[in-house]
Amino acid sequence: MSSGDLLSIHPTELKFPFELKKQSSCSLQLTNKTDQHIAFKVKTTNPKKYCVRPNTGVVLPGATCDVTVTMQAQKDAPPDLQCKDKFLLQSVAASDAVTVKDITPEMFNKEDGKVVEEFKLRVVYIPANPPSPVPEESEEGSSPRASLLDNGNPNASLSDAASRSSGEHKENPEAFSMISKLTEEKTNAIQRNQKLQQELELLRKEASKSQGGSSFMFVVLIGLLGILVGYFIKM
Structure with a gap:
């Protein structure tokens, strides 16, 4: 931070993220250190390249004013992103009644007994998309590529959980085998139950259409199926 009276x-530097064919902006904060109104003006060595808002203004006592500097889109990049452009900020004490419309170039002329502060600000370009650093090996035997894959995988936590679960299964294979077997039997029982219910429904429809001895046989079959369904439900 530069500080005058x-x-x-x-x-103290205007740093612009540089990217070809795109505008870039940065900001300045001007803080009034006095109990007077301070008028300021911003100049640049390349006015066609930059837009300053506001380029003139009045900062009230103890107040802060934000100045935004926008660099127009550039077609070419300078060698090594080095820029020779500079800005000059002039400031002078003004009357309490002064407004932005009252500011004139003559206010910043250096005369006998008149204090005009000047600050030179240089322009610095910084890459808009700096290259990502190559990560170091976090563990012995692990490669940076493997680390990048782990960090960029949204399902990494799921993979880790699966690995831990697999390790537990290897430690206690009998328990895992029993759980798998019970799960498979439960699934088969549910499927058989659903199939029997479908067949039972078909038999009920057929029984309602049949008469005599055939009806009696259907009733017997329905009873048997009901017993089987109840058995599988309890499993």
């Missing part, structure tokens, strides 16, 4: 300025 009138204004403190932050930051």
Whole structure:
């Protein structure tokens, strides 16, 4: 942070994320250190390249003013992203009644007994998309590529859980085998139950259409199926 008798300025460099064919912006904060109204003006060595809002203004006593500097989209990048552009911020004490409309270039002329503070700000370009650093090996025997795959896998936690579960199964294979067998038997029983219920429903429909001895046989079959269904339900 630069600090004079009138204004403190932050930051002291204008840092623009640089990307071809895209605008880029950065901000300045001007803080009035006095109990007077301070008028300011921002100049640049390349006015066609930058837009400053506001480029002139008045900062009230103890107040802060934000200045936004926008760099127009560039077609070419300078060698090594080095920029020679500079900005000049001028500030001067003004009357309490001064407004932005009252600011004139003559206010910043250096005259006898008149204090005009000036700060030079240089421009710095920074890559908009810096390359990602290659991660170091976190564990002996593990490669950076493996680490990247683990970090970028949204199902990594699920894979880890599955691995832990597999390890537990290896430690107690008999319990795992028993659980698998019971699960399979339960699934088969549910499937048989559903099939029997479907057949029972068909038999009921047939029984309602039949008469005489055939009806009696259907009634017997329905009873037997009912017993089987109850048995499988209890399993």
